[in-house]
Amino acid sequence: MRQSQLLSTTLREAPAEAETASHRLLLRAGYIRQLAAGIYSYLPLARRVLHKIERIVREEMEHAGAQEVLLPSLQPADLWEKSGRYERYGPELMRLQDRHRRPFVLGPTHEEVITALVDGEVSSYRRLPVTVYQIGTKFRDERRPRSGLLRGREFMMKDAYSFAAGWTELDDAYQAMFSAYHRIFERCGLRFAAVEADAGSIGGEGGTHEFMALAESGEDWIVSAPASGYAANLEKAYTRRADSVLDTSTEALEGSPRDWSADLPFTRLDTPGIKSIDELTAFLKVPASRIVKTLIYKAGQQVAAVLVRGDDEVNELKAAALLGVDEIEMIDAAQAESLGLAVGFIGPVGLKLTVLADPSVMDMGSAITGANEMDMHLSGVVPGRDFEPDLIADVRLAKEGDLDPQSGEPVVFTRGIEIGHVFKLGTKYSEALGAMYLDQNGQQKPFIMGCYGIGVSRLLSAIVEQRHDEQGIIWPEGLAPYDVHLIPVSVKDESQMAAAEELEQILQKLGFDVLMDDRDERAGVKFKDADLIGCPVRLVVGKGAAERIVEWKERAAEGKEELTFEEAIQRLKSRRR
Amino acid sequence: MRQSQLLSTTLREAPAEAETASHRLLLRAGYIRQLAAGIYSYLPLARRVLHKIERIVREEMEHAGAQEVLLPSLQPADLWEKSGRYERYGPELMRLQDRHRRPFVLGPTHEEVITALVDGEVSSYRRLPVTVYQIGTKFRDERRPRSGLLRGREFMMKDAYSFAAGWTELDDAYQAMFSAYHRIFERCGLRFAAVEADAGSIGGEGGTHEFMALAESGEDWIVSAPASGYAANLEKAYTRRADSVLDTSTEALEGSPRDWSADLPFTRLDTPGIKSIDELTAFLKVPASRIVKTLIYKAGQQVAAVLVRGDDEVNELKAAALLGVDEIEMIDAAQAESLGLAVGFIGPVGLKLTVLADPSVMDMGSAITGANEMDMHLSGVVPGRDFEPDLIADVRLAKEGDLDPQSGEPVVFTRGIEIGHVFKLGTKYSEALGAMYLDQNGQQKPFIMGCYGIGVSRLLSAIVEQRHDEQGIIWPEGLAPYDVHLIPVSVKDESQMAAAEELEQILQKLGFDVLMDDRDERAGVKFKDADLIGCPVRLVVGKGAAERIVEWKERAAEGKEELTFEEAIQRLKSRRR
Structure with missing residues (x-):
């Protein structure tokens, strides 16, 4: 190729919104151009790299015995209604109607389609296990597309699905994909780790691992405990807090505005214009750990309150799962007002909403909360006495300083980019869609499924995140355009x-x-x-x-x-x- | 590959709706499965054939100097508004909104995206000409998807776009693609012809050719005149009718219910329940050529009447182009009634709609038409006297018996499947989007463009149409799975x-x-x-x-x-x- 004829040009500066190195460099070097938020055109340089990645993926998939298919992006909504994902998937699922007003979705993954397809082709255990894969376009209407190809709304993915007769066969299929993923990422020259992960909207019953490319710019956190070998995605991580029961000694209470004995009723505090945890700690001179943080989320059709300690954050994925939906979204001020909520002063006492509380909230003994009245908080609120959550479950985000429940040692936080994901789905989809095979005894059984994804276009960015310097990209042998x-x-x-x-x-x-x-x-x-x-x-x-x-x-x-x-x-x- | 493990199974029978050989055989042999009307999954056998076709296409594109890109399917509507296609494209364009209610389309082609992209990369004539291509998914909400992969709503296409400084450069780029197409179709083992074609919704100023695979089951007609070498798609064909002026001799009029002299006013005919041309000819004992066929179409926001002779059919593409839209659709009975139209008895006299008439209607001298009143027709209607069309232009479909305007010989009708299309677009898109380059004199000029498509998935079916027998498919060397x-x-x-x-x-x-x-x-x-x-x-x-x-x-x-x-x-x- 003659560079004078190459479609793309290099740029001196990357657009200001490009925050990560891969985003900046792929733009500057002329690999990609943005068409809309999270939607990119691949120029000839990037198309060549993609082809080389695709070839590696195909070789390793074929080597693992997977067969290649190509499934439609346009999928009838009724198939998604059968699996229950049409409702559950939330606003990330792109929906449209055809000219006859029939509802369709743009496939973010293909469990429904492949399950229905395999059901039509395979009827006996004799033809199992079978693993199929495809490399194609996926659509997900991300709330916050960012970092170029790292989180896009239209992207290229390799997705594979295994169908097995029994859990042992699934384990084998899972292991074959797990190994293939290792080879693929090694051949792409990546430093990566496989960690326990959250199943997200795919759901499922068995294990699930994420493959994370280690990178400072990664938007995911890996929580690991070298002593026990534990490694999990932050969204999945269950850790023990170092101070799970608050120190209730007299010294620790010094400076508290009120005595917090459970024998006394709670009292009202004037807190004019004092809304945030930070403002409260400054105004009342109490640690954030004494304040209940009350956040209001939209979860599908319902609105729910989630309570964590003031020094904690909500793990929204855990909260969503507990509330039975795939995605929750904090309500905005207008919605809160229309519900009659006193924004900035919301608290669990007398709140007419589903309330979900982290166990650490229940351990607070006495707490400061919003009073559900403008410019007013409550002090001396005793969880379990003054309010009763509908559900008490781990809903906090693990944080630095937490302990590994197994070893008791502090956990380590590392950043990573999710590049692959393997799931044991079990019978979630086969049961919902009635996809059955005849087993050795002539019995109808639902297929035992697994699903396996690699973000092919995201790999491009992940590789650049790991392999660049001030001057530009440093492609590994065999992947360069x-x-x-x-x-x-x-x-x-x-x-x-x-x-x-x-x-x-x-x-x-x-x-x-x-x-x-x-x-x-x-x-x-x-x-x-x-x-x-x-x-x-x-x-x-x-x-x-x-x-x-x-x-x-x-x-x-x-x-x-x-x-x-x-x-x-x-x-x-x-x-x- | 071991057949016992192959995902697909063969079927003894194809579904009844599969009418063409390729549709039946691709289903029976386990190549494809329908997910929804016009939407198919490609099973491993078909995926392998597609890969082999893709490789041939890529090799010939690279050989012709084209660079591969990959452009998004999700395209912002505002880009399509700039080109004017957002309105013009009609219901074939799939539209949707993202979670922020921003309107998008699913790309049926990529002129807008590639024009904007090249505009950002190429600023000088020195870097022209440049031709780019991609192989990817296209979406078109066909009114009548059918015949398996022959007319689908989601399909795989190779689309290429050339950008040139001047028309001679465009001619060269066009010729390079024209030659590449010949090589591609030859390597696919196809019998095909390149014919003059209608530019359809792509529009454009220059020439355009369709590549047609010859096949009895093809849904396109090729109209050719061996004597002059003329060959055109039926939709584009301009022919001369053998009887362009009606015989007005006394003998020819025998049996007419009324004298049709232009000196006499038209008269009313009772035609109770007599609606269709066939019913009228039987009831009145007149040839269809004496009746004006009045068809009512929805053309974008307007409703228009199209008049042809009773023995002719409307060429809807010609009519759409004359009405300034890409697609017209006949209104249904409910719509007609809401407009106060007497369905089955509509005629041009006193009709309050835009009227488009074929010249042959104006040559009828006197005609029978609907009376715009239930159970009533008019006789002795003189076009030009009793009604004045808003536009008189060739709007009839060429038909067997017509003559080649050049040689005067009868034209020949052959069936074909459109497998490729090359267009000279000119500056339609570059002007609309303000995509300019600096010429040798430092002047800003719009790119001179061409666009070039191949229906990659459709090729699969076209090949099978040409290469099969009673027992099944006969793949050519090099394309078989x-x-x-x-x-x-x-x-x-x-x-x-x-x-x-x-x-x-x-x-x-x-x-x-x-x-x-x-x-x-x-x-x-x-x-x-x-x-x-x-x-x-x-x-x-x-x-x-x-x-x-x-x-x-x-x-x-x-x-x-x-x-x-x-x-x-x-x-x-x-x-x-």
Whole structure:
């Protein structure tokens, strides 16, 4: 490919909204362009990398015995009603009607479609287990699309589904995918970890692991305990708090505005304009751990209050699961007012909503809460006496300082990017859709299913997050859009161009992908662009052209060397895997 | 691949609604399954064929200098409003809103997106021409999806777009794609023709050709005139009618219920319950050519009447173009009644609608029309005197018996399947979107564009339409899901299985795709399935297994031969292109 004809151009600056390195670099180097929030066009450089990732994925899937299919994005809503996900999935599910007003969804995953399909093809245990996969487009209307390809609304995914006769067969299929995922991410040159994960909206009964690419910019937190080997997604992590029962000694209570003995009724506190936990702690001079944080969420059709201690955050995924929905969303001020709620002063006492409380709230003994009245809080509120939650369950987000329940040691927080996910689904979908096989005894049984995803387009970003420097991207061998970036210093120098063209042809015949920078630009500009684009080897044809001497520079290393064409070719060959 | 593990099963019968051979065979052989009207899942056999077609398309696109991109399906409506297509495209365009109620469309093509993208990357004539392509999913909400993959609502397409500085550059880009299309369809083993075509909703100023696969089951008609070399899609065909002026001799008028001299006013005819042209001709004993057919269409926001002679049909594409929309739809009885129209008795006299008339209607001299009153027609209506159309233009469908305007010879009708389409778009989109480049004189000029499509999934069906027999599909070399269908006669015979496995391994090492029928079925069942699936070569390992003798049978030929393994391998190698 001649760079002068390449569709994309490099940019000096990335748009201000690009916050992560991969987002900035993929934009600057001309790999992707945004069409709308969370929706990107892949330019030729990115399309080439995607093809190379796809090939690795296909090879490992075939190696694991999976068969490739291609399933529609447009899926009839009635299929989703059968599985129950039409309601549960919430606003992330993109919905539309066809010209006859029949409701459809745009597939965010394909459990329903593949279950119905396999049900039609496979009727006997003799043809099980079977694992199918596809590489295709997925649609999810993310609330906050961000970071380029890291969280998009239309993206490329590899999804696989296994169908088994019995749980042991499922374990085998799961393990085959688990191993394939390891090989895929290794071949992509990634540093990653497999951690226990939350099943999210897919649901399911068995185990589930997430594969996380380790990266400072990752939006996911991995909570791990080296002592016990525990590793989980923050959303899934169950930890023990270091101070699960509050210190109720007299000294600890000093500075409290009221005695908090359970023998006394709660009292009212004037707190004019004091709404947030921070404002309250400052105004009342109490630690946040003495205040109940009351948050109001929309969960499907219902509105519910979630209570955590003032020094904790709500784990919204846990809360959603406990409330029986896939996604909850905090209500806004207007909605709160229409419900007659005193925004900033809401509390559980006398609250006419479903109330979900973390156990640590119940351990507070006495607490400060909103009074459900403007500019007013309550002090000396005793949970269990003054209010009774509808449900008491772990709903707090694990945090630094928490302890591993197993070893008692403090947990470690690391950031990661979710790049893959494997689930044991069990019979959730097969039962809902009536997808059955005949077992050895002639009995109808629901398929035991697993599902397995890889964010193919997200991988592009995850790799760049791990492999870049100030100057640009550093692609691993075999994934770069081009193996060799060939740069004649001066395109006006006929001997340089002739030598570069000769080398280009030799390399192409040997099967190397070559990008030749034939632009009439200063060498410095070309080198900068080469660093930005990130091909593994840069070959510069300059003054040594007549002697067929080329400058060898690896993107991932510092040194430069002068080599003959033959030496350079030999070295490229030897780097091939 | 072992057939016992293959996801799909063959079916004895195809569903009754499958009318074309390709639809029936692709269903019966287990290539595709319908999810909803016009929406199909591709099973492993079909996915493999698609990959092989995609590879041919990619190779020829790269050979023609096109660069691959991948553009989003979700496209913001405002981009489509700029091009004017948001309104014009009509109900075929699938529309939806995201969670913030922002309107989007699901791309049926990508002119808007690619024009905006290229505009951002290319600013100077020096980087032109550039042609980009993608292979991806398209969405079109067809009014009547049918024939399996021949007319679907979600389908796979290769679309390419060229951007040029000037018309000569566009001609070159167009010609490069035109040639590439020839090579692609030849490599797919198709019989096809390139014909003049209607630009449809894409619009544009220059030429446009359709590539038609010749097939009796095709839903498109090709109108050609061998004498002049004219060939056009029926929708585009402009022909001369053999009897453009009616015979007005006294004899010809015999049997007419009224004298039709233009000197006399029209008169009313009682026609109780007589609505259709057929009923009228029988009741009044007049030829259909004396009756004006008045059809009422919805064209965007307006309702219009289209007049043709009773023996003609309306060319709805021509009518839509004349009415300034992309698609028109006949109104239904309820709509007609709400407009106060007397369904079955509508006519142009006194009609308060936009009226579009074919010139042949104006040549009728005197005609029978609906009276716009129940059970009543008018006779002796003189077009131009008793009613004045808003527009007189060719709006009839060419039909057998018509003449080629150039040679005067009768035109020939042949059926075809549209498999490709090349357009010269000109500046339609670049002007609408303000997509400009700087020319040699430093002037801002709109890109001169072309666009080029191939129905990749439709090709699958088109190939099967041309290549099948009573028993099943006959794939051409290189496109079949597997090159070799290897069949051990009895899987319980150890020596047969061992020999078959040995041959399977040798062939796979040589790079052949092998489907081994390891099912415990009678040989007859296996042979039937092999014929249905349609791999080019069937190798049967039976009694000669111990001597490494195999039966060679080509799907496309009658004879069988006994060959040694080595001979069979040699023959397979020699068939490779």
